[in-house]
Amino acid sequence: MSLNIMYYELSEFYKRDVYFLYDEENNIQIREFEKGIKIDVEKELLYRVDKIDEYLSEYDILPTFNAPLVSLKFISLFKDLENHEIQFINITIIDDKGNINKDFYLLNVLRVLPCMDTEKSIVEEKKYGSASVMTIKKLYLIPNSLNNFLIVRMEEKKSYIIVTEEFKKRCEEAGLKGVDFIEEGHSIYTDI
Numbered sequence: 001m002s003l004n005i006m007y008y009e010l011s012e013f014y015k016r017d018v019y020f021l022y023d024e025e026n027n028i029q030i031r032e033f034e035k036g037i038k039i040d041v042e043k044e045l046l047y048r049v050d051k052i053d054e055y056l057s058e059y060d061i062l063p064t065f066n067a068p069l070v071s072l073k074f075i076s077l078f079k080d081l082e083n084h085e086i087q088f089i090n091i092t093i094i095d096d097k098g099n100i101n102k103d104f105y106l107l108n109v110l111r112v113l114p115c116m117d118t119e120k121s122i123v124e125e126k127k128y129g130s131a132s133v134m135t136i137k138k139l140y141l142i143p144n145s146l147n148n149f150l151i152v153r154m155e156e157k158k159s160y161i162i163v164t165e166e167f168k169k170r171c172e173e174a175g176l177k178g179v180d181f182i183e184e185g186h187s188i189y190t191d192i
Helices: 032-034 072-078 165-174
Strands: 007-012 045-049 085-094 106-108 123-130 131-138 151-156 160-165 177-182
Touching: 007 032, 007 072, 072 165, 085 165, 106 151, 160 165, 165 177
Parallel strands: 045 085
Antiparallel strands: 007 160, 007 177, 085 106, 123 131, 151 160
């Protein structure tokens, strides 16, 4: 009998409501980071934000729309996973006044696995012309579906990064700032 391991969606929080945006001028399309492949980066990647806050470097993960930005503290904590589960890529954050921060790295997750329990999860599909957008209102995960990996991208919705209890424990014990974990079955929706 195998034990069910708890899984969580990796999330982040920041002092103010802002996202660090992948620059359109980057020579790599942002969707490339959803494929679970190692990316060779020749030209430094840029992220944009309205202003670089004085407290920015206190955080260990920053809010983005796709691949998270993480600190050196985060990297040192998960160095053992580098090159087989995750890849860290140098980035530069630039604000509207031209201020620069080079303290963060893009976290490229190298494993993409199907792990959503489609029978238990509550999902809404909306069509926009030929495009279909999935909203997950309540996520449940298939027990033991991460195949001993600590971090994966969820194949069913690649913007979701799923982590294990061990990953969560490492982050909590190290006191990483800005890292949050959404428990399986949690929902912000009241209409379900």
